[in-house]
Amino acid sequence: MRVKSERRRQAIVAAAAEVFLERGYEIASMAEIAERSGGSKATLYSYFSSKEALFLVVMKQQAEEYMVEAFGRLSPGGDLAATLQKFGEHYLNAILLPELLIMRSIVMGEGPRSGMGRVFFDSGPAQGWGQLAQFLEGEMAAGRLRPAKPWRAALHLINLLEADFLEFFMTGFEQKPAAEQIVESAREAVRMYLHGYSPAPLPCAADV
Incomplete structure (x- = not known):
């Protein structure tokens, strides 16, 4: 793709x-997106076949921008508790x-009515969680x-890690939890996780 074309795509x-x-997804229109990007609807559709296709690109880019650093914290061979703590916080x-x-919230709302949820999962969380699974397999x-x-x-x-914030995810509180709360939640999650996955046998633990 030419540089000029890639710049136009990124602007869109x-x-x-x-x-x-x-x-939100439902009210957002391709006409407004075209106007804000400084182009026409025809140009927009030459890059993206539908609003759903464009949203999936936006979602994937947003997730990658913020999540790459978190999963990049998973360095094997070091202090496992410290590594998981840093990962959890990020x-x-x-x-x-x-x-x-x-x-x-958009994916959760639109996913059941279309294939958006599946496509998003396969191109986003599944990849990051796959990295985590690979790291944990090495630790095992x-x-x-x-x-x-x-x-x-x-x-x-x-x-x-997400357990303390389920209400936050569902209600969308305006204020992000304080940094201290995030650190403490990650610490407690890691503590419980390492207890459950301790290499020492636990009484009555089911074999997975």
């Missing part, structure tokens, strides 16, 4: 992000950003975590 994506965040700081909360092989299904182990950690 940036304008679309603004419109989706301000208006993960929570990213998913609690207003931009990602809005995008998440090294004997620092008990053997388990890596994907399930990744989901357990993600859900523990």
Whole structure:
């Protein structure tokens, strides 16, 4: 793709992000996005076949921008508790950003009515959680975590990290939780996780 064409595409994506965040998915129009990007609807449709296709690009770009650093904290071979703590803090700081909360709510609302949820999951969370699963599998092989299904182990950690903020996700409080609350929530989630996945056998623990 030529530089000029890529610049135009990025201008459209940036304008679309603004419109989706301000208006939501249903009310957002391709006409307004075209106007804000400084082009025509015909130009917009030459890059993106539909509003859904454009939204998925915006969502993926937003997620990558904020989540890459979090999953990049997963360095094998170091202090496992410290690594998971840093990961947890960066993960929570990213998913609690207003931009990602809005995008998440749009996907949850539109997903059941279309294939948007599946496409978003496959191109976003599934990739990041896959990295986490791969990291945890390495820690299991090294004997620092008990053997388990890596994907399930990744989901357990993600859900523990998000547990304190379920109401926040559902109600969309205007104020992001304080930094101290995020650190404490991550610490407690990691503590519970390492207890559950301790390599030492736990009484009555089900074999996964």
